[in-house]
Amino acid sequence: MTDGGRSKAELRAERLAARDAIPPVERVEKSLTIASHGEAAIHFDAGAIVSGFLPIRSEVDPRPLMAHLRDRSARLCVPVILDKRTIVFRELIRGAELVPGTFGTFGPGPEAAELDPDVMLMPLSAFDAAGHRIGYGGGYYDRAIHRLHQKGRRPKLIGIAFDCQEVASVPFEPHDIRLDAILTESGYRPFEHPGQA
Template sequence: MSGSLSEKARLRAEALARRDAMDGAARIEAGFAVAETVAADLAFEPGTVVSGFLPIRSEIDLRPLMAILADRGARLCVPAIVGEDLEFRELRRGAALEPQGFGTYAPGADAPVLDPAIMLVPFAAFDRRGHRIGYGRGYYDRAIARLASAGRPPRTLGLGFAVQEVPRVPDEPHDAALDLIATECGIHRGS
């Protein structure tokens, strides 16, 4: 296991370096391309709870996609860090946001907590099988597992840039693939 952890750390660092090296304008254009592609592909009923994320560092900016989904009737939420876990707080236009650490923001503790039916998930690296490497803290893995164990497994969509692709993410039997990965180059369905 320690070998796969060091391999994940290496792949994470290399993928993040490629992402960081992207030109800012290319990052913005890629975000719009992903928004158009996912919006055209993603079907849901109005009122469906969709969790997005607000970008940190050089992450893809999902705000254009989240605006499209809200206009189509999605009820949006974003993760807030509570201890070692994520809770998904409703995101409303004009609502105040509070720092969460790691350079991200979320609505305050008074915002409604929602269980997403669809999760837009960030990643440091991904492979075409739908496996991802996160940032190493396991927040999303625990949140997905918690929802699944409560009988509400979410649809999971990993979103990022094509430069974050790696040939193969080291995975273990308990690792679940994402349902799909979307980059500016298109959509990859998980296995």
């Protein structure tokens, strides 16, 4: 698997096309397998705040995993886009109404509490074996993580993806924040990052 020096945009388009090509039934089965791996591997303190996401397009469906984490006392939240630069994480309460958002998303309305996650389950378009990720190009998660770091918080960053989204090498800058782990249908893979704050 080589990336041939391709740009993030090229890798993103290629890996999203591969993800889109997974038949819907197979996508459901893989998502359930991912949830099973995550249930065994993701550890947190009682009452920890875990941000998940409500899937759009061909994303992994993390809702079975999120339900399990809630049953283990996690307090769940999901990202909501406020403007062209900002996402916040609003509490996801069972039975609460979800309102339409940007890019075909749904999420809790403005009355929901805004929370700072301790663990972040993050969608992505591509990743590599060193824990580098390519998002969707908007930089929303990067800015949200930076804001959390400025507040002295260091959430555990867990990418959620299918195996077909792995690439040999993601182009990265020194300031890029790497994932702590990746969770795919093959299992949970932690990454070692000497020196990363």
